[in-house]
Amino acid sequence: MHKTKAEKIDLYKLHKDQYVAPKRPQLVDIETAEYLAISGRGEPGGEEFVAKVGALYGTAYTIKMTRKFTGEQDYGICKLQCQWWFDDERQDFSSAPKEHWNWKLLIRTPDFVRDNELAEAAKKLLEKGKEPEVQQVGLESLTEGLCVQMLHVGPYDQEHETISKMVAFAEQQGLEFCERHHEIYLSDPRRVPPERLKTILRHPVRKKSR
Amino acid sequence: MKKSTEQLYRQRILHVQVHIQKNLDGNLSLEALARRSYFSIYHFHRIFKAVVGESLQEHIRRLRLERAASHLKHTDESITNIAFDAGYQTHEAFTRAFKTVFGCSPSYFRNRISTSQEITAQDRSGKQTRQENDNLFTGDGPMKVETKNIESMHVAFVRHVGPYNDVGEAWDRLCTHLGKEGCLGSGSQFIGICYDDPEVTPPEKVRYDACITVDEDFIPAGDIAIQTIAGGEYAVTTHFGPYEKLGQTYSRLFGEWLLTSGRELRSQPCLEFYLNDPDGTEPEDLITDICLPLRSKN
Known part of the structure; x- marks a missing residue:
């Protein structure tokens, strides 16, 4: 097996400024980034959600390990991220029933990963009897631009307090939320107790319309 | 009792x-x-x-x-x-x-x-x-230990002989091989079988199997072999933090829990389940389940 001499890429360390997460809201300019992505709808932790998380990770690892095997540039698999939104813009997490929540699961991926690698990975995973959802995983580039960002420590269902702080902060700056709510999961909810879960909350903002 | x-x-x-x-x-x-x-x-x-x-x-x-x-x-x-x-x-x-x-x-x-x-x-x-x-007795509060029944598991593995610090290479070979074959998925479990205590066995002789669960029809290749990990009752505790400190949690598990548990151990090695990826996880955020094989109560 060949091994590359080049340092392994850690995208989070490389783009540290994009993942700053103080415990009070802050403005961050988020540059374009590439992701493996899969969308769905319904309760987080529900059947569809779990299957798609599995499909996304399976794809991410298959692509990475295939590249590693052939001696190409190695990189670490980034932590899971997710965008959340509602069909009706007036709704939010507290008012919309969970079955109406839209989400897009994301894993940040180096920009040298190509579509054909994705297709190959899906083929191999299907052959091995993994989730058929692997066929829905795509490569996506997101440019979020100016965002309010903040660290939320605690259970996911208490994010509203943190989000209110972010909204208030945006308003002070003459800004308002636009686009999709975005979360970066720093902790593993399987074992970390809810009160210690760390999540970066991010929301794109624009100049407030008068 | x-x-x-x-x-x-x-x-x-x-x-x-x-x-x-x-x-x-x-x-x-x-x-x-x-x-x-x-x-x-x-x-x-x-x-x-x-x-x-x-x-x-x-x-x-x-x-x-x-x-x-x-x-x-x-x-x-x-x-x-x-x-x-x-x-x-x-x-x-x-x-x-x-x-x-x-x-x-x-x-x-x-x-x-x-x-x-x-x-x-x-x-x-x-x-x-x-x-x-x-x-x-370091660590905060009493230790949380659960007894659990673990099903027997079919795994692909790479045997490592040498210091624990170097097991990364065995993991690399195993993950790369399984990954490129499409065998790594959400259901994959990452397990270490620890045959020796580094405090007792000289580092160069420490045996360790890096294992990942695979389907029955997995075909071994090169130094990637297969084995079945015995199921049964295990005492399980979770270690939070760097792998270098696993020894301390073992000591607590034996010192605080086993001696007063009323249980005896089966003649099988301890297992470690790695619940997150050491690649891209800070050492202090690593999560590992340590499992002691228990002899049945009767």
Whole structure:
């Protein structure tokens, strides 16, 4: 097996400024980034959600390990991220029933990963009897631009307090939320107790319309 | 009930301790002592440490050095001979070991004794108790241990022989191979089988299997082999933090939990389940389940 001499890429360390997460809201300019992505709808932790998380990770690892095997540039698999939104813009997490929540699961991926690698990975995973959802995983580039960002420590269902702080902060700056709510999961909810879960909350903002 | 189990453990270890005292020059191999204690070879050394507060090797070394100290004090035997009796090939090695236990060189010890300035054993025992506490009772609050039934698992694995710090290479080979074949998915479990205690087995001989669960039809290739990990009842605790500190959690599991659990261990190695990816996770955020195989209650 060949091994590359080049340092392994850690995208989070490389783009540290994009993942700053103080415990009070802050403005961050988020540059374009590439992701493996899969969308769905319904309760987080529900059947569809779990299957798609599995499909996304399976794809991410298959692509990475295939590249590693052939001696190409190695990189670490980034932590899971997710965008959340509602069909009706007036709704939010507290008012919309969970079955109406839209989400897009994301894993940040180096920009040298190509579509054909994705297709190959899906083929191999299907052959091995993994989730058929692997066929829905795509490569996506997101440019979020100016965002309010903040660290939320605690259970996911208490994010509203943190989000209110972010909204208030945006308003002070003459800004308002636009686009999709975005979360970066720093902790593993399987074992970390809810009160210690760390999540970066991010929301794109624009100049407030008068 | 619980009390009596602890006493039983202590009795069996005491039996071994008496044997060690009587046979400081004899065969004190791990295998021989484990047999004498009726504990499984996989778990004996950790139970010993939990009960005695120091590892088997430390214990034997200390007893030999204490005997040497007594010879220094009460005989005119040359230091070189005393060193040899304590199992040291050279004067220098003996002096170094002696210093770590007694805080001075053997010749200084002998001279000081002759001027009747006794070196108190208190200093040492005091230090030892602290060490013991550090090893066994760090961490916040009582330890959370669950007993769980684990199904037997079919795994692909790479055997690693050498220091634990180097197991990364075995994992690399295993993950790369399985990954490129499309065998890594959300259901994949990452398991380490730990046959040896690094405190007992010389680092270059430590055996470890890096394992990932696979389907029955997985075809082994090169140094990627397959095996079935025995199912059954296990005591499970979660270790949070760097892998280098797993040893401390093992010590607590044996010292705080096992001795008072009323349970006995099966003659099978301990398992470690790695719940997150050390790649891209800060060492302090790593999560590992440690599993001790339990003998059934009847």
